[in-house]
Amino acid sequence: xxxxxxxxxxxxxxxxxxxxxxxxxxxxxxxxxxxxxxxxxxxxxxxxxxxxxxxxxxxxxxxxxxxxxxxxxxxxxxxxxxxxxxxxxxxxxxxxxx
Amino acid sequence: xxxxxxxxxxxxxxxxxxxxxxxxxxxxxxxxxxxxxxxxxxxxxxxxxxxxxxxxxxxxxxxxxxxxxxxxxxxxxxxxxxxxxxxxxxxxxxxxxxxxxxxxxxxxxxxxxxxxxxxxxxxxxxxxxxxxxxxxxxxxxxxxxxxxxxxxxxxxxxxxxxxxxxxxxxxxxxxxxxxxxxxxxxxxxxxxxxxxxxxxxxxxxxxxxxxxxxxxxxxxxxxxxxxxxxxxxxxxxxxxxxxxxxxxxxxxxxxxxxxxxxxxxxxxxxxxxxxxxxxxxxxxxxxxxxxxxxxxxxxxxxxxxxxxxxxxxxxxxxxxxxxxxxxxxxxxxxxxxxxxxxxxxxxxxxxxxxxxxxxxxxxxxxxxxxxxxxxxxxxxxxxxxxxxxxxxxxxxxxxxxxxxxxxxxxxxxxxxxxxxxxxxxxxxxxxxxxxxxxxxxxxxxxxxxxxxxxxxxxxxxxxxxxxxxxxxxxxxxxxxxxxxxxxxxxxxxxxxxxxxxxxx
Numbered sequence: 001x002x003x004x005x006x007x008x009x010x011x012x013x014x015x016x017x018x019x020x021x022x023x024x025x026x027x028x029x030x031x032x033x034x035x036x037x038x039x040x041x042x043x044x045x046x047x048x049x050x051x052x053x054x055x056x057x058x059x060x061x062x063x064x065x066x067x068x069x070x071x072x073x074x075x076x077x078x079x080x081x082x083x084x085x086x087x088x089x090x091x092x093x094x095x096x097x098x
Numbered sequence: 099x100x101x102x103x104x105x106x107x108x109x110x111x112x113x114x115x116x117x118x119x120x121x122x123x124x125x126x127x128x129x130x131x132x133x134x135x136x137x138x139x140x141x142x143x144x145x146x147x148x149x150x151x152x153x154x155x156x157x158x159x160x161x162x163x164x165x166x167x168x169x170x171x172x173x174x175x176x177x178x179x180x181x182x183x184x185x186x187x188x189x190x191x192x193x194x195x196x197x198x199x200x201x202x203x204x205x206x207x208x209x210x211x212x213x214x215x216x217x218x219x220x221x222x223x224x225x226x227x228x229x230x231x232x233x234x235x236x237x238x239x240x241x242x243x244x245x246x247x248x249x250x251x252x253x254x255x256x257x258x259x260x261x262x263x264x265x266x267x268x269x270x271x272x273x274x275x276x277x278x279x280x281x282x283x284x285x286x287x288x289x290x291x292x293x294x295x296x297x298x299x300x301x302x303x304x305x306x307x308x309x310x311x312x313x314x315x316x317x318x319x320x321x322x323x324x325x326x327x328x329x330x331x332x333x334x335x336x337x338x339x340x341x342x343x344x345x346x347x348x349x350x351x352x353x354x355x356x357x358x359x360x361x362x363x364x365x366x367x368x369x370x371x372x373x374x375x376x377x378x379x380x381x382x383x384x385x386x387x388x389x390x391x392x393x394x395x396x397x398x399x400x401x402x403x404x405x406x407x408x409x410x411x412x413x414x415x416x417x418x419x420x421x422x423x424x425x426x427x428x429x430x431x432x433x434x435x436x437x438x439x440x441x442x443x444x445x446x447x448x449x450x451x452x453x454x455x456x457x458x459x460x461x462x463x464x465x466x467x468x469x470x471x472x473x474x475x476x477x478x479x480x481x482x483x484x485x486x487x488x489x490x491x492x493x494x495x496x497x498x499x500x501x502x503x504x505x506x507x508x509x510x511x512x513x514x515x516x517x518x519x520x521x522x523x524x525x526x527x528x529x530x531x532x533x534x535x536x537x538x539x540x541x542x543x544x545x546x547x548x549x550x551x552x553x554x555x556x557x558x559x560x561x562x563x564x565x566x567x568x569x570x571x572x573x574x575x576x577x578x579x580x581x582x583x584x585x586x587x588x589x590x591x592x593x594x595x596x597x598x599x600x601x602x
Contacts, residue, residue, distance in 0.1 A: 008465060011465045011469055011472075012461075012465060013449075014468050014472070015421060015452075015464050015465060015468045016425075016445065016452055017449060017452045017453050017456065017464065017465075018449040018450050018452070018453035019453060019461070023458075023461070027458075027462065027465065030462065031462065031465060031466060031469075033523075033524055034462070034466060034524060035466065035469065037410060037413075037524055038410040038411075038413050038414050038470075038479070038483075039410070039478075039479075040407060041407055041410045041411050041414060041479070041482045041486050042478060043407070044404070044482070044485070044486055046482065046485035046488075049485040049489060050485070050488055051487070052484055052485075052488045052491060053311065053484060054311045054341070055297040055298075055311060055491075055538070055539060055540020055566075056341055056343070056540055056566075058298075058340070058341060071204050075204040076204060078202065079433070080430075080431055080432060081429060081430070081432075081433070081434070081435030081438070082438065090430050090444050091438050091440075091443055091444045091446075093443065093444045093445075095443060
């Protein structure tokens with residue numbers, strides 16, 4: 001398994017990061033070494049071992065269904081890159097041709 | 099400008115006592131620390147934001163409360179440095195990232211709120227590796243923090259700012275967060291005390307998540323008792339964090355005051371030593387273990403055979419969780435947004451913003467996580483790592499049937515030079531070798547200073563690990579060693595740190 005710059009580009013697309021060609025060249029061998037190293041986990045025979053997803057075995061933590069005040073709209077929008085009419089303003093979500 | 103005077107060298111417990119007795123005011127104490135920050139932090143770089151005015155106002159309010167005879171918290175008036183990954187209304191929370199440059203959170207973290215409710219003075223926000231990813235604080239977008247023991251060396255990470263603030267006498271208390279060692283490793287390399295409570299013992303509400311199943315805030319200090327006092331202030335059940343433990347806080351202050359290890363069974367993990375460990379680290383570790391035996395502890399050798407897979411499992415689980423957690427930085431609701439020119443789509447703006455806003459290590463880990471979680475690889479990587487996590491928990495369970503607490507070096511080596519490992523991810527990851535097993539198991543662990551390595555004169559930390567909810571045992575062991583070592587050394591380890599030149 002050798003991770004190529006093209007593989008990294010595909011992963012970066014999934015992760016929504018526009019990596020530059022230089023970054024792809026630099027990252028591919030680094031990520032390859034990391035993946036090779038972490039692949040050690042498969043050296044352990046663990047077929048009958050249950051996975052641990054969380055250190056604390058808690059399930060279904062409920063709270064009372066009480067109405068509480070929400071954060072004021074202006075405070076919520078204060079950190080937004082752009083806001084309009086008490087809403088988050090976002091770039092267009094459809095392609096031009098759609 | 100403040101040279102190392104009595105006020106900034108004092109412990110938090112001493113300061114709290116003197117402030118409560120009105121021998122010194124909280125304002126004087128706060129001002130002394132703010133002056134110290136002004137005098138040395140241009141070189142240490144522990145703080146990303148100093149909350150000068152508000153800290154003084156807060157201190158004045160505490161003085162007024164004490165003068166009026168009102169009830170105040172056990173650390174009332176004592177200044178603290180808050181890691182910049184916890185929200186504090188009125189100050190920026192950046193997580194050491196350009197993505198959140200100048201972002202002001204709309205609510206307080208539970209930890210922050212408890213500090214304020216207990217009259218602790220928040221001096222400012224401390225530097226960290228970007229989104230807590232790193233072991234050197236070199237991954238901060240705002241420049242590295244330097245180790246006060248040697249300004250050419252790293253202060254550990256991700257909480258290098260909090261640890262350096264303590265070692266530079268800029269604050270007697272600090273808050274860190276530990277995901278794979280981010281409290282313990284900086285404590286070890288700066289000669290300070292750092293505690294990772296049991297997972298769920300302190301609230302994650304308002305902590306910007308790195309890996310949700312591992313992240314845990316905890317106390318940092320220069321003495322064991324100070325850390326315990328801070329532990330009691332911040333820990334305890336929080337309904338706002340669904341993984342918070344609904345159980346009483348263990349008697350940590352009592353344990354720190356006692357320091358009695360007589361009859362305690364302490365296990366030395368044989369797997370956490372050998373090749374890759376610096377001779378001075380092992381020497382000080384062996385001396386500390388011998389000291390515990392002298393104090394009446396029963397020392398047992400314990401093997402934890404699956405610990406050797408801990409690093410690999412961690413560097414699959416962490417990137418997987420972080421790639422998912424950091425998906426929220428999508429340029430829509432908070433933080434950076436670039437290329438929003440009216441023509442680019444939301445997807446294009448998102449990808450351009452994440453390219454511009456994240457540093458190299460964050461990108462590395464998001465890509466690794468994306469890979470590990472992708473169809474076809476999930477079972478071999480993430481699924482298998484979760485099974486290894488179970489095996490590590492079983493190793494701990496078996497060990498804790500024989501012993502009350504486990505010990506190991508906190509780090510394989512002392513503080514390394516800035517730049518030495520910054521573009522070698524695997525070498526950087528190896529710094530977390532000793533601290534990761536406890537993170538994966540979610541039990542309690544800590545690092546305590548046990549001396550300087552003879553070969554380089556840099557601090558060495560002893561890691562103590564205890565079963566879930568037995569956090570008090572960490573303090574018992576730490577306090578026992580601290581008391582004896584201070585006798586041997588003729589004073590605290592930090593007395594031996596070179597004085598930083600104070601600029602006027």
